[in-house]
Amino acid sequence: MPRYSEERKAATLKKLLPPQSRSVNSVADEDGISPQTLYHWLKQCREQGVAVPGHQKQADQWSAEDKLAIVIETAGLSEAELSAYCREKGLFTAQVKQWRTDCLQGFGRxxxxxxxxxxxxxxxxxxxxxxxxxxxxxxxxxxxxxxxxxxxxxxxxxxxxxxxxxxx
Known part of the structure; x- marks a missing residue:
């Protein structure tokens, strides 16, 4: 079982996560890493609280857990910081604001x-x-x-x- 350096793992994960959001199979073919390893790395990221999209590439189709993680990560950010964060993750600020509103409505029941x-x-x-x-x-x-x-x-x-x- 090959061991991969943290730098290579981070570079590979960068390809899988937004804004690139490339498919696991294409990254696996390009980097020569098995898809199972990449899925395992994505699972580890998700467990660490990183917003990782599932099989869907569009941000509106992300799971509720991932949306909540984004809302929590962006809770204390200013408008400029939020914009920069959204550009990095491949999101729109309106999406994040809508998710925040949805979370508050859920708690407001x-x-x-x-x-x-x-x-x-x-x-x-x-x-x-x-x-x-x-x-x-x-x-x-x-x-x-x-x-x-x-x-x-x-x-x-x-x-x-x-x-x-x-x-x-």
Whole structure:
């Protein structure tokens, strides 16, 4: 198992991380490092809190953990520092600001909204139960109707198409 220097590892990771965000396979082919090793290095970076995009190259498709890591990293930065950080990571400042707003909205959920969601879920469950009962009832009626139709056809086949006319 080959050992790679920290400098080579850092240079390779720089190719994989934003703004370049190159694919693991292309970097593996170019540098002669196995893709498994590169995935392991990316996993290590993610565990260290570095924002590492997953299989998606677009920043909007990053995982929630990566977005949160970006928000935490940029929390204390000024506007100029944030712009520089975004250029380095291949992001837009508007994306980071939106992610920050999304995080704050997530924390802003109150017990009332949780209660409201629970009531809505309960109401939906009742409606689903009612609709399922109605479907079962209609299935039974349909089965009964089809059985009667089959019986009437058998009766016609047995006695013929002539209706009973006892008045003749």
């Amino acid at each position: 109150t017990a009332d909204s949780e209660r409201q969601v629970k009531q809505e879920r309960k109401k939906t469950t009742k409606e689903i139960k009612k609709l399922k009962a109605e479907v079962r009832r209609k299935d039974k009626a349909l089965a009964e109707t089809s059985a009667l139709l089959v019986l009437s056809k058998k009766l016609e086949a047995l006695y013929g198409d002539e209706p009973d006319n006892e008045d003749d």
